[in-house]
Amino acid sequence: MDKFVITGKNKLSGTVTVSGAKNASLALMPATILASGMYHLYNTPVLQDVLTMIELLETMGIESRLDEHILTIDTSRISKYEAPYELVKRMRASIYVLGPLVGRFGRAKVSLPGGCAWGPRPVNLHIEGIRKLGADIEIESGYIVAKAKSLKGARILFDISSVGATGNVLMAAVLAKGETIIENAAQEPEIVQLAEFLVKMGAKIDGIGTGRLTIQGVDELHPADIVTIPDRIEAGTFLVAGALAGEKNGIVRIEKCNPQHLGAVIVKLEDAGAKINIGENWIELTPPEEIEPVNVTTAIYPGFPTDMQAQWTALMALSTGSCIVTDTIYFDRFKHVPELVRLGANITVKENVATVVGVKKLTGAKVMSTDLRASASLILAGLAAEGTTEVLRVYHIDRGYESIEKKLQALGANIRREKYDEF
Incomplete structure (x- = not known):
């Protein structure tokens, strides 16, 4: 079985190309x-x-x-x-x-x-x-x-x-x-x-x-x-990676995407303090000086996608205040929260609502993927955490992200794939 080993705090910048949806x-x-x-x-x-x-x-x-x-x-x-x-x-x-x-x-x-x-x-x-x-x-x-x-x-x-x-x-x-x-x-x-x-x-x-x-x-x-159209969720995931772990005053550029498919995500990232420029098939993001807390409620398109909820929760874990993340599409989609808490996040869940109180830092730990988007949120948190994070059971993420570790490496992340025996 594969795992990702991430050494956090490497600042991201550069260009990444989105795959088909x-x-x-x-x-x-x-x-x-x-x-x-x-x-x-x-x-x-x-x-x-x-x-x-x-x-x-x-x-x-x-x-x-x-x-x-x-x-x-x-x-x-x-x-x-x-x-x-x-x-x-x-x-x-x-x-x-x-x-x-x-x-x-x-x-x-x-x-x-x-x-x-x-x-x-x-x-x-x-x-x-x-x-x-x-x-x-x-x-x-x-x-x-x-x-x-x-x-x-x-x-x-x-x-x-x-x-x-x-x-x-x-x-x-x-x-x-x-x-x-x-x-x-x-x-x-x-x-x-x-x-x-x-x-x-x-x-x-x-x-x-x-x-x-x-x-x-x-x-x-x-x-x-x-x-096939570009994968809007992959593009959104890399945008959140840039907001969470991007180089100060640097740029993370997402190419071969469709910005029109990402309207709600872009608005929320700007509310969180990120600076965003948009072209016909590209998006550039400069990370916020400080991550502002922003409430999110998932909704059917063109609302904020449920497939971005876990990644947003990871971003808000390092915000300067508290916010509410509500998933109206799937009420039981918070399996990533206990794993984010292992990294030092302050998050509580009641029914389909997560209350996120931002902390000053996350610290690397061993965490386990439970589903596709939960895996993505743990990787993003690991990029911003101090020390080493191991994300286990990454077969979940291979279902929906093509060579995510290679794309993150191209942005400057210290992430590698390793084999391990689970039991």
Whole structure:
């Protein structure tokens, strides 16, 4: 097993390039099920979750090759319509194959998902949405078993805006007969790109980027190519790294990003005292003289993303006062807090609210990753801590950050990857 060993207090400056978005890739890849042929997904990140999705698609007879961040997919030989537990348990996004399989083939058998180790993320919105399109769905021995002679358009209202459910129902609806309207649809950039990809494949979708999607079903789709959008969460993580451990009066420059996808994060960083300049596809940050305490409440896009909550908590641990961090998306997403406390942070959690009282310094210690974004927060805290921090179980971070240690090294961080025996 791997760990990161970090010697803190090295000041960061320089340029880092953002990879393609994990959450966009994990939606685009299953969308290729919808039409037979060859696809090229450019700017695909080399991540464990992407490799798991490739493995899942290959069990269905789909051929894939990932080379130099170009993912080539051939869906002309699909022969199986099942997503087995052995793969789905490793990644919740595996459920994205449900909609395309039912939409194109009228059947699917998908294991109930696993993935991150925190909080319930129910799949009922996915199931009910596809059921409204006319599929017969049962839960049998831990599997979602769906059958449909043909899907028919329907009006679907999500009680909660859900990225996964929006994507899944959207992929099923593009081949359904008639009109489908999805109300309270997710508006995240990853869903916008999925919809744009489906349009390139021949789908008819209006309202892209809004909370109301209108889909006119078509008889068939065709293959297409697309360039994956930049990962906004990776970009936000490096911005927080610059604010937390950046060189005084220095600049951390984030390249190949989309600043428009990071509006809420940028505003909050400026509130915390950082100076930020923005270009078409780059962001420059100069760290604050002192980190001002800033309250954050997570929200659906374009609000402050829940995937940045842990990193923000780490930043606020070294602020000059106290603040409140509230997660309204996932109530149980504070597993990083006890580990930050091991580094000297003063944080208390009650239900879905963390109260952070800034301290003058953090001190290196051995800490353990519990999920993807928690891992990122511990690395950021380790960069700012005095002494040596060891972050264990970094397989979590490899799910969503491509070579994060190498990118941080390029900014001047003293971080290295080492093998260790856990037990």
